[in-house]
Structure formats: structure tokens, C-alpha cells
Amino acid sequence: MTQRKPKSVIKRVYVPAQVQDLPNGERRRIPGHYVPGHSRLSDSGHDTDR
Structure with missing residues (x-):
């Protein structure tokens, strides 16, 4: 059976606003923002270069 490639890949993740x-x-509000990459994809331990 052939392996199918994923139709979409998560390229960025939204981090919600935080209050410190x-x-x-005093309280400081950090607005929500996007960060590149996704930890599950990069830390999964699978070799994707095949």
C-alpha cells in the first residue's frame, strides 16, 4: 500500500493572550501572536526525509 502525503501542514500556531x-x-498583558512551526511535527522523532 502506498503512503499518502498530508493535504495540509500546520505552519504556524496561535499563542493566546497572557497576563503576567x-x-x-502591576499586571502586564501580552497580546496573542503567531509562532512559526509546530512542536509536534518537529519533536515527533520521525524521519521525514524519506
């Missing part, structure tokens, strides 16, 4: 509590009591 600073030591002086």
Missing part, C-alpha cells in the same frame, strides 16, 4: 503579575503589583 509583576513583582510590584
